[in-house]
Amino acid sequence: MKEILYQTTHGRNVGYYLLLxxxxxxxxxxxxxxxxxxxxxxxxxxxxxxxxxxxxxxxAIFLIVAASGAxxxxxxxxxxxxxxxxxxxxxxxxxxxxxxxxxxxxxxxDLGQPDRxxxxxxxxxxxxxxxxxxxxxxGFILVVxxxxxxxxxxxxxxxxxxxxxxxxxxRFILTTGTGSIFGFLVARQAYDAAxxxxxxxxxxxxxxxxxxxxxxxxxxKWTQRPLxxxxxxxxxxxxxxxxxxxxxxxxxxxxxxxxxTEHHGVERxxxxxxxxxxxxxxxxxxxxxxxxxxxxxxxxxxxxRVSAILASCLIIIGAFGQLxxxxxxxxxxxxxxxxxxxxxxxFYDGVAGIYSPSMPEFGLGFGGIAMALLIVVIAVRxxxxxxxxxxxxxxxxxxxxxxxxxxxx
Amino acid sequence: MLALAPGVRLxxxxxxxxxxxxxxxxxxxGMLVDTSKCAEGCDACVTACNEEHGIExxxxxxxDAQWIRKVELKDKQxxxxxxxxxxxQHCDDPPCVDVCPTGASFKRADGIVLVDKHICIGCRYCMMxxxxxxxxxxxxxxxxxxxxSPRGKGTVExxxxxxxxxxxxxxxxxxxxxxxxxxxxLVFGDLNDENSEIAQRARTVSNRQIREDxxxxxxxxxxxx
Numbered sequence: 001m002k003e004i005l006y007q008t009t010h011g012r013n014v015g016y017y018l019l020l021x022x023x024x025x026x027x028x029x030x031x032x033x034x035x036x037x038x039x040x041x042x043x044x045x046x047x048x049x050x051x052x053x054x055x056x057x058x059x060a061i062f063l064i065v066a067a068s069g070a071x072x073x074x075x076x077x078x079x080x081x082x083x084x085x086x087x088x089x090x091x092x093x094x095x096x097x098x099x100x101x102x103x104x105x106x107x108x109x110d111l112g113q114p115d116r117x118x119x120x121x122x123x124x125x126x127x128x129x130x131x132x133x134x135x136x137x138x139g140f141i142l143v144v145x146x147x148x149x150x151x152x153x154x155x156x157x158x159x160x161x162x163x164x165x166x167x168x169x170x171r172f173i174l175t176t177g178t179g180s181i182f183g184f185l186v187a188r189q190a191y192d193a194a195x196x197x198x199x200x201x202x203x204x205x206x207x208x209x210x211x212x213x214x215x216x217x218x219x220x221k222w223t224q225r226p227l228x229x230x231x232x233x234x235x236x237x238x239x240x241x242x243x244x245x246x247x248x249x250x251x252x253x254x255x256x257x258x259x260x261t262e263h264h265g266v267e268r269x270x271x272x273x274x275x276x277x278x279x280x281x282x283x284x285x286x287x288x289x290x291x292x293x294x295x296x297x298x299x300x301x302x303x304x305r306v307s308a309i310l311a312s313c314l315i316i317i318g319a320f321g322q323l324x325x326x327x328x329x330x331x332x333x334x335x336x337x338x339x340x341x342x343x344x345x346x347f348y349d350g351v352a353g354i355y356s357p358s359m360p361e362f363g364l365g366f367g368g369i370a371m372a373l374l375i376v377v378i379a380v381r382x383x384x385x386x387x388x389x390x391x392x393x394x395x396x397x398x399x400x401x402x403x404x405x406x407x408x409x
Numbered sequence: 410m411l412a413l414a415p416g417v418r419l420x421x422x423x424x425x426x427x428x429x430x431x432x433x434x435x436x437x438x439g440m441l442v443d444t445s446k447c448a449e450g451c452d453a454c455v456t457a458c459n460e461e462h463g464i465e466x467x468x469x470x471x472x473d474a475q476w477i478r479k480v481e482l483k484d485k486q487x488x489x490x491x492x493x494x495x496x497x498q499h500c501d502d503p504p505c506v507d508v509c510p511t512g513a514s515f516k517r518a519d520g521i522v523l524v525d526k527h528i529c530i531g532c533r534y535c536m537m538x539x540x541x542x543x544x545x546x547x548x549x550x551x552x553x554x555x556x557x558s559p560r561g562k563g564t565v566e567x568x569x570x571x572x573x574x575x576x577x578x579x580x581x582x583x584x585x586x587x588x589x590x591x592x593x594x595l596v597f598g599d600l601n602d603e604n605s606e607i608a609q610r611a612r613t614v615s616n617r618q619i620r621e622d623x624x625x626x627x628x629x630x631x632x633x634x
Binding site for chain 1: 455467469470471472473474475478479480481482483484485486491495504506507508509510511512513528529530531532533534536537538539540541542544545546547548549550562563564565619620623634
């Protein structure tokens with residue numbers, strides 16, 4: 001039996017308050033952006049009747065997908081019994097809730113009628129995957145909250161496994177629901193594919209683990225707690241497998257499309273002639289977000305800490321690229337209403353949709369990220385989420401004051 | 410079903426709609442577009458629709474609403490050219506209704522697909538789902554709205570088949586305008602009434618649905634494409 005000492009962050013240092021102030025500023029900007037969009041209407045954004053979902057959706061879906069993946073580490077400990085990951089379980093659950101809350105806030109504030117949130121909560125069309133997602137997302141927060149409770153409360157520790165299994169299944173269904181937002185769209189060439197659900201699941205595993213690694217490293221650096229390279233080595237290997245899986249699913253998606261003449265148009269658009277979409281696909285998604293991280297994560301001689309941090313940053317940049325290609329690229333390619341015809345109209349039929357993201361959209365998106373981080377920063381200060389040391393599992397040394405809790409693993 | 414005289418059946422008389430009666434599915438409103446009569450460059454239907462529903466031109470074509478638009482087509486192989494109006498196709502199985510989280514997108518019993526502006530949250534998922542790009546999002550504040558055709562910033566909208574006119578037995582504004590221009594390219598009526606002009610023509614003249622592969626059983630059909 002090993003013991004872990006969990007400890008809140010502490011001290012009245014300037015850095016902490018500066019961080020809080022910085023995050024609150026970003027959230028303030030986001031709220032102003034949302035207000036500005038609400039008062040003026042969406043014409044002040046880059047979104048239009050061709051590209052109806054824009055940058056807020058790229059940010060929101062990134063956060064929602066990463067939320068599901070951030071729970072990986074807890075799942076590996078509770079569901080698959082890997083004891084080494086157990087000390088990280090609390091942070092994993094916290095990040096999952098925080099990222100999801102940030103993502104949902106962005107989605108809601110982008111609505112044409114954000115004040116009608118109560119309508120979305122009271123009128124349901126259960127044939128809509130969106131309606132299901134409202135339950136899956138809010139339910140996820142609840143399930144993970146209970147899961148955290150089981151992890152925190154020593155008397156209930158034994159229930160963390162069954163609840164962990166339940167949360168694990170829930171997050172699979174949740175990400176299936178997120179991928180199916182696109183998979184169920186029969187009208188558009190880039191969507192209408194069953195692979196969207198599993199693709200989003202592997203994306204969530206990779207993006208969520210990348211965010212987890214960064215938050216872990218930065219938190220331990222700033223709170224001056226020891227973090228062993230062994231943990232990073234394990235996480236690095238894990239994310240190497242995940243990013244390889246993402247690349248494989250992307251390959252399978254495009255190969256299948258390239259086989260069918262019907263989809264040659266959309267593939268030519270994404271892979272060759274789509275301008276910024278093509279650039280983002282090859283350079284940001286594939287090279288920066290896929291190939292380079294894959295090499296970094298599997299390079300034996302690479303410093304585990306440096307390579308894990310660098311690869312995580314690149315994976316997150318690539319994740320935004322991938323979601324940009326899926327969301328914006330999928331809409332930019334025109335609907336194929338008259339195959340074999342040249343089409344023109346006053347409503348942009350037959351031509352690629354044009355989109356230039358606007359400042360309010362970025363403001364809103366970064367606000368979602370800031371909100372997620374703010375939740376984490378406050379939570380680790382008031383509750384013992386973080387082990388005092390991750391130098392090795394036997395250590396129960398406390399290097400400072402603060403609320404502590406010892407848990408056995 | 411008892412026929413009293415050609416075209417008059419007892420069941421129809423019994424179910425004839427009075428004022429205040431609920432809409433029922435005995436009627437299926439539809440439109441037949443004869444593209445051979447639709448003149449290239451003519452946009453009388455578009456102008457009439459904008460006028461009827463108070464759709465303003467803000468000079469921002471990317472975000473301005475368009476309920477009906479003229480589409481020009483040219484066959485890449487043969488070079489044959491076509492011109493046709495495109496609007497909400499009033500599908501029997503509308504994808505916009507399937508995906509709407511709140512049920513704001515709905516289909517009336519008589520086949521007209523509408524948006525309930527009071528419960529539309531402005532998520533635009535229906536616009537992602539519509540195979541015809543028939544829907545517009547209201548991107549700005551509106552003024553001078555028509556009382557019979559309410560619109561609202563932050564909600565989605567599309568062709569209503571001029572549902573307010575149907576109650577007065579008037580044809581949709583686009584159909585009227587096309588007739589006034591002398592083109593008579595648009596025939597509107599009850600597809601379920603086998604004696605209506607639209608049903609008879611649809612039965613006898615070759616016509617097709619746009620994106621028939623999706624099997625949506627559209628209320629709008631096209632001749633000569």
